[in-house]
Amino acid sequence: ALAAAAAQRACVHLAPPMRALLVPTSRGLARTRARPCSAPRASSSSNPVAGPGWLAHGHALQQRLLAQPFALFGRRLISAAAQLPLPRAPLELPGWMLRLPLVGAMLQHLRFRPTWPGHAAFALSGLSFLVTDMLWLRAIASLSCLLAIGFNWFHPVGKTLWLPVYWNVAYIVVNAVYIAQILKERAVSLSALERQIYREHFDGALSVSDFKRLLDAGSIRTACGKELLLVRGRHPQHLVLVFDGHPCVEVEAGISFTRANGLVGEMSFLHGGEASATVHVSAGSRYVVWERAALDAWLEREPAMRRGIELAIARELMRKLAHSNKELVRATRLAEYSRFVSRAALRVQLGARAERDASCDGFFELLRAQREAAGVTGEMHARVLADFGVDEATCRREQLPAGAVCGAIVAAADGAGSEADGGARNECSEGGARTAAERSA
Numbered sequence: 001a002l003a004a005a006a007a008q009r010a011c012v013h014l015a016p017p018m019r020a021l022l023v024p025t026s027r028g029l030a031r032t033r034a035r036p037c038s039a040p041r042a043s044s045s046s047n048p049v050a051g052p053g054w055l056a057h058g059h060a061l062q063q064r065l066l067a068q069p070f071a072l073f074g075r076r077l078i079s080a081a082a083q084l085p086l087p088r089a090p091l092e093l094p095g096w097m098l099r100l101p102l103v104g105a106m107l108q109h110l111r112f113r114p115t116w117p118g119h120a121a122f123a124l125s126g127l128s129f130l131v132t133d134m135l136w137l138r139a140i141a142s143l144s145c146l147l148a149i150g151f152n153w154f155h156p157v158g159k160t161l162w163l164p165v166y167w168n169v170a171y172i173v174v175n176a177v178y179i180a181q182i183l184k185e186r187a188v189s190l191s192a193l194e195r196q197i198y199r200e201h202f203d204g205a206l207s208v209s210d211f212k213r214l215l216d217a218g219s220i221r222t223a224c225g226k227e228l229l230l231v232r233g234r235h236p237q238h239l240v241l242v243f244d245g246h247p248c249v250e251v252e253a254g255i256s257f258t259r260a261n262g263l264v265g266e267m268s269f270l271h272g273g274e275a276s277a278t279v280h281v282s283a284g285s286r287y288v289v290w291e292r293a294a295l296d297a298w299l300e301r302e303p304a305m306r307r308g309i310e311l312a313i314a315r316e317l318m319r320k321l322a323h324s325n326k327e328l329v330r331a332t333r334l335a336e337y338s339r340f341v342s343r344a345a346l347r348v349q350l351g352a353r354a355e356r357d358a359s360c361d362g363f364f365e366l367l368r369a370q371r372e373a374a375g376v377t378g379e380m381h382a383r384v385l386a387d388f389g390v391d392e393a394t395c396r397r398e399q400l401p402a403g404a405v406c407g408a409i410v411a412a413a414d415g416a417g418s419e420a421d422g423g424a425r426n427e428c429s430e431g432g433a434r435t436a437a438e439r440s441a
Contacts, residue, residue: 114151114154115151115156117147117148117150117151118147118148118151120144120147121144121145121147121148121151122144124140124141124143124144124147125141125144127140128140128141128144134178134182135179135182135183135186138175138178138179138182139175139179141171141175142171142172142175142176142179145168145169145171145172145175146168146172148164148168149164149165149168149169149172152164152165152168153165185207185209186207186208186209188208188209188212190208190211190212194211194212194215196243197215197241197243197288198211200243201241201243201262201263201312201316202214202308202312204311204315205308205309205311205312205315206305206308206309206312207308210304210305210308213305214305214309215288217290217294217295217298218241218288218289218290219288219289220286220287220288221286221287221288221289222284222285222286223245223281223282223283223284223285223286223287224283225283226280226281226282226283227280227281227285228278228279228280229242229247229264229265229279229280229281229287230264230265230268230275230277230278230279231275231278232250232251232274232275232276232277232278233274233275234274234275235268235272235273235274235275236265236268236269236275236292237291237292237293238265238289238290238291238292239263239264239265239266239269239289239290239292239295240263240264240265240287240288240289240290241262241263241264241287241288242261242262242263242264242281242285242286242287243261243286243287243288244261244285244286244287245261245281245282245284245285245286245287246258246259246260246261246281246282246285247259247261247264247279247280247281247285248279248280248281248282249277249278249279250277250278250279250280251276251277259320259323260323262316262319262320263312263313263316264279264287265279266313266316266317267317269292269313270310270313330380333374333375333376333380334380334383334384336374337370337371337374337376337380337381337384338384338387338388340367340370340374341367341384341385341388341409342388342409342410342413344363344366344367344370344406345363345405345406345407345409345410345413346406346410346413348363348402348403348406349403349406349407349410355402355403356401356402356403356406357401357402357403358401358402359399359400359401359402360395360396360399360400360401360402360404360405361396362402363402363405363406364392364395364396367381387412388408388409388412388413389408389412390405390408390409390412
């Protein structure tokens with residue numbers, strides 16, 4: 001009885017998409033097959049199955065299940081039986097649509113309401129969840145809503161379902177507004193200078209439109225002379241991006257160095273503390289300045305922009321760290337090789353007279369073997385010898401004795417300490433690219 005009631009409710013409410021499910025196989029069910037099915041009653045409010053002629057298949061399916069209630073729980077639970085076609089309402093198109101030149105010829109062959117627009121709408125809706133670009137996401141979602149409107153307009157039940165049609169129209173309007181806004185933001189043209197700044201410092205962190213807005217919020221300046229950007233121990237009032245020039249960083253009194261262009265004051269911007277060094281630029285340097293107070297207030301309203309700037313700052317810090325590690329390794333190798341050269345020269349000076357009077361070729365061959373073992377490049381070798389005031393090519397060409405060459409190296413090494421201090425103090429004023437650590441080496 002429960003199975004019969006459930007089957008009757010299923011046939012009443014879901015008659016259009018149902019098929020005949022089971023075939024009776026037992027002897028008892030064979031007797032029920034011969035039981036005549038009652039004819040459908042006339043249309044009334046108490047008989048929801050009665051209706052248009054296209055529902056005849058659904059009514060026949062109902063009678064079949066009611067006549068064989070126990071087939072749902074028989075030995076063969078699922079056995080594909082009678083192939084009743086899926087009942088669908090006929091497609092009734094207005095005359096003006098059929099009279100269209102191209103569309104009418106395509107639609108006149110359709111006899112029943114199609115279901116493929118519904119499948120395509122759900123497939124595109126799922127595809128939109130896999131797209132990361134916001135423009136493509138909204139475009140695919142709008143196309144999905146458009147197909148859903150077509151499916152619900154010519155719904156297989158035989159009438160238009162207006163509720164999903166209205167909501168899909170609303171979704172299309174919302175997506176169209178945001179698509180227009182995205183296209184307007186992306187239609188941004190950058191100058192050659194702006195493209196260079198974006199490519200070197202903000203590519204991958206901000207979109208082109210967001211970068212343009214950020215650049216418009218600041219001001220581009222050119223240093224007429226030595227200009228101070230940060231003062232050690234004070235709270236910075238600006239965030240600065242030096243894109244043309246080499247800022248000079250003074251960590252403590254007498255300890256300063258130059259570095260590559262980039263952001264200045266980014267650490268104070270992140271944690272809001274005091275500046276850890278004094279930074280200034282020389283004449284001719286170009287940089288962008290943002291007022292901290294105005295920038296903070298603007299980024300409070302633009303969280304996506306703040307995340308992009310923080311990402312750019314993180315990449316800048318990683319670049320500085322990698323550059324510092326590279327320079328530290330280079331300075332360490334220079335110092336070790338310089339120490340080896342001075343010790344080898346001192347050993348020759350303290351050695352036998354015959355060794356001092358010999359040609360300098362043997363000394364340079366000794367340096368070459370050490371250079372290859374320690375991984376010192378030819379440029380670093382020439383740099384160390386230049387710091388000692390020695391030119392290998394000249395010494396080899398003139399066949400100078402090893403004692404003379406080593407004597408010059410030892411004499412230069414004796415004054416290296418005082419020269420290193422003076423060089424470190426004058427690093428920024430001289431405008432050289434060598435760091436204090438390299439000059440000390």
